[in-house]
Amino acid sequence: MRVENVVKTFGETVRALDGVSLEFEPGIVYGLLGPNGAGKTTLIRVLTTLLKADSGYAEVAGVDVRADPVAARTHIGLAGQFAAVDDYLTGRENVEMVGRLYNLSAEEAKRRAGELLERIHLDDAADRTVRTYSGGMRRRLDLAASLVGRPQVLFLDEPTTGIDPQSRLDLWELIRDLIATGTTVLLTTQYLDEADQLANQIGVIDRGKLIAQGTGDGLKDRMGGSVIELHVADDERDRTLEALRAISHEASFETARKSIRLPAPDGSLTLLAVVRRLDESGITAQDVALHKPTLDDVFLTLTGRGAAEAEAERESTKQPGRRGRRERSAV
């Protein structure tokens, strides 16, 4: 997979992709992490030949997607965030249909569908229409459909957005199981833990540009691991900061969140130290919390602004149009 300097604009003001470049080896899972509107889905649409880039070069499984989209399509599988499965077909019919469209023989499509439905634990529900499926089941089916053609490269566009936590865990396990077979995967997500769980390598995308790349641990190291966040009354702020700097000189006040934050390299041990320290100083905190780093922290560290902010900023420059509609309908 090779992406060089890809640019895609919508209308005159929205630069959805602003010169993205990335490259990675076959067989790995690459997690593309970014807030809504960062350009993740647009990049996937370019790489899956759904959208033509304005400029730049993109290669998937060794095929130039612009010059030969038909050949590129034989090597890819796409599971989108909209779970594009057909409500009025059964699970089996859905997967078989996609298999036929991948040019498998009717027999082969049938066999593949049976095999995949078993692997995604939908064999019991395989002959019910998809209309009766839960959100998690639809995602699993969508995943099976994207794998039926044995793609070399699999694109998973926010595979767990909008589903409940339990289904999310199941889906992670399933994805891990399915991709253990050596398929190259490009996964987009808004969740750091998801990228961390599934990907070997993570790229962070913001405003249509790749702003950081590395392993999950590498990125977290750059952020110093977990973070303690606490709120105190305004007149106690300075005193609190002073007290906490004895634990970490990086303790600081975040104006955006009106909270005091400090790194917690030792996790709950640091938390205990903080609580003890506050108690000794006679300071009553309104709340104290220990966070694992989230996308928001990554953003704060990398761009100096939070993910929610980045999203809001994006929304305000966005032209009302097709993209806007799509995203709203995803909610």
Next chain:
Amino acid sequence: MATATEAARPSRISPAHTIKDIAVITKRNLLRNIRLPQLLIFATVQPVMFLLLFNYVFGGAIGGAIPPIAQGEYINWLLPGLLIQVAAFGAGQTALGLTEDLSKGVIDRFRSLPMARSAVLAGRTLSDVIRNGFVIGLMVVMGFLMGFRYQTNFLSFVAGLAVAMVFSYSLSWIMATIGLAVKNPEAAQSAVFLPVFPLVFASSVFVPTQTMPAWLQTFAENQPITVTVNALRGLMLGREALIDYQPGMTANQITQAVAEAPTVEGQVLQSLGWAVAIMIVFVPLAIRVYRKTVS
């Protein structure tokens, strides 16, 4: 681009592959038709209801105003007309089906697959014409039960059904273009019926056009729906169905009127001409809008 080396030539999809893709998409759409309750009702109950309502509500009042070849039975006059009305309404399903697939991301999936792009539109229009064929069959059976009898011969009657199918297929392409242009299913609903309603009612579907005001009559007599309905009536009832009939005409006057009436062949050719013209314009247009819409 300039160097036409072997490697630089984009891959193509073979005709056999394309036909298989069209078959797969057609089958998928037909399955949806059977499983989607609204579609099934739209395809069965509604046409039958139209037939019953129009025949028994209007039949008595209109029976005397239609050419004598109908034997005074409004159903004989009505059925060929209603077949075209239902075909026109049914073609609207092409637009609705496409917008639904667009909004659900199904088209995105299709486009990421190594399948023939033309199969999405071809499969859609094909499954809709098959569905229309089913509806037409159902209405014919119902019509016969209600007393419809063709006045020509069986072959001619079947030819009439074929004309209806060809015309309905061409309308599907207009509807496909409309659906792809408006994109969302709710908007498609009204965008589809807007052109269909005036065309269906300002025609000879329900009543002879001679009673309409002159300006409307000019339009009604020359528009494709009337031409096609006339072709069907000519094929099913004979040229006698195409006369300018005034109640109280004598036998001589009627013979005279038949000689002056448009020929059945003429109406059939005109209808097929319309279908071909519509396809020449709308097949490429629909494909163009499809390409634009989805990229």
